[in-house]
Amino acid sequence: MATAKIVTWSRADKNAQFPIGIKVSQNGIPAYLFEGNALASRDLWDATKQQVKKSHPHHMRLTNFLIKRLAEINEKILEFETDRKRYSAEDVVNAIKPKPIQEPPPAPKPPLFKDVADNYLQEQKGLGNYDVWKSDRSKLKRFYEFAGEDVTFPKITVEYLRRYTLFLRTGRNLNRKEGHTPLSDRTVTNHLLVIRTMYNRAKTAGLVGNKTYPFGGKEKIIIKFGKTEKIGLNGDEINQLKQYQFSAQHTHLHDSRNIWLVCFYFAGMRITDALLLKWSDFQNGRFYYTMSKNGEPGSLPIPPVVSAIIEEYKTAGHAHDLVFPFLKNLDGLDNRYMVRRRINSVTRLIGEHMGLIMGLLKINKNASPHKARHAFAQRAEEKEIHPKVLQKMYRHESITTTMQYQSNFSHKKADEALEAVIDF
Structure with a gap:
């Protein structure tokens, strides 16, 4: 069984003081507990009585402290004897030593919105995805104008986003060089969609929880896609476009007109697919x-109009097996x-060219490349083409997507209803 007693160090420390504390011995191996108490002289300690002599100015207080610590050590020795088979003097001293005050770990920094957005x-x-990268980078730049680059996700609350929406609605459209044209409702929605995308990515990564999520549900930001009027060229206007003969000064518009018509006649093909159109895509008529x-994937018959258009390019020998020359460089x-x-x-x-062509035709309509899809729809x-057929084209x-898309162009029943009501 270990033993313990109060001792003073035999040599003075650097301050010419003699440390006083507890010595614990177990199997002849000592360990010491010194807690900063010291005597100016070893003569101030009565080893027989195990107390500080009265000549010390604080003899009672120091003696009581040492006796109390000795009692604690002896109690700890009994615990070791009772609970453990083997222990050392150092184990006893370590069990008694005051535990250092642990500084609480620094609170984790809230994740920066920009870190997620940059990734x-x-x-x-x-x-x-250049088009996505360019478009969303521009929207994020606008958000940093409002929030700064050090904004964190917890800061992006419902109220914060409402203020951001106001900022967008009163801000200038950066795509318009003249005047103070505010952003459209759809553009504002697109800006909020980017914020929601970043928040969703942060949630998936475990950086934020549902509690602070500001989108959807009651009293939160609900993103709604407002409908816009989709107006395409009608049959007569498409015939004008098809038959127009460009003068020498407008020959540079010829290819843009042709690819627009190909988009229309191939069931509203998207301009990206038309630009990547290859000769090898045409097989067996x-x-x-x-x-x-x-x-x-899918296939379509080749309308005579398209056959005549692409025939113009057969001998051109454009790079990469492409029909049109726009990507030849x-x-x-x-x-x-x-x-x-x-x-x-x-x-x-091509959009700029089609704007010029509409001017030449004196047609007051937008004929951007995507409008070829609207014209077909x-x-x-x-x-009255069945939605199932259009879905395939x-x-x-989903057939729901087709029906929702076509609803933008469905006016016949409403027109008939209006006429029936007012015809009296």
């Missing part, structure tokens, strides 16, 4: 391609990012 943008760029947006089509970047630029150019609604995964 997202890098991911989109790595995947080659049909056109085969996989839609780039959702990877849905690319080194190849394997670098998705560079391809999408070029497509983004070309799409904007409008004609399909007028001809549009390559929609």
Whole structure:
């Protein structure tokens, strides 16, 4: 069994003081507990009586403290004897030593919104999604104008987003160089969608919880997609476009008109797929391609109008087996990012060209590349084509998507109802 007693150190320390404390011995091996108490001289300690002599100014207080610590050590020795088979003097001393005060670990820093957003943008760029990368980078830049780059997710509350929405609605549309044109409702919605995407990614990564999630549900931010009027060219206007003969000063508009018509006649094909149209896509009198947006394959008959258009390009020998010349300056089509970047630029150019063409035709309508899809949908609604047929042509995964899309062009029943009511 271990023993313990009060002792003073035999040698003075650097302050010429003699430390006084408890010595614990077990099997001839000692361990010491010194807690900063010391005597100016060893003569101030009465080893026989185990007490500090009265000549010490605080003899009673120091003696009582040492006796109390000795009693605690003896009690600890009894515990070791009772509970453990083997222990050392050092084990006893360590069990008695005051535990150092542990500083609480620093609170974890809330995750920065920008860290998640930067990872997202890098991911989109790595995947080659230039159009997504460019569009969302612009929206995030606008958000940092409002929030700063050090904004954290907990700060993005419902009230915070309402103030951001007000900021957007009163801000200038950066795409308009003149005047103070506010952002449209759809543009504001698109900005909020990016914020929600970043929040969802942070939730998936375990950086934030549902408690602070500001979107959806009662008294939170609900993102609604407002409907916009979709107006396409009608049959007469498409015939004007098709038959127009460009003068020498407008020959540069010819290719843009042709690819727009191909988009229309191929069931509203998206401009990205039209720009990537290859000669190898035409087999046995049909056109085969996989839609780039959702990877849905399919085929269509080749209308005579399209046959006549692409016949113009057969001898041109454009690079990469492409029908149209817009991507001929690319080194190849394997670098998705560079391809999408070029497509983004070309799409904007074709839109500008179609605006000029509409001016030449004196047609007061927007004929951007995507409007070819609207024109086809409008004609399909007028001809009462069954949604199931259109679903296959549009390559929609769900018939609901097709019906919702076509509802933008469904005016016949409403027109008939209005006429029936007012015809008296």
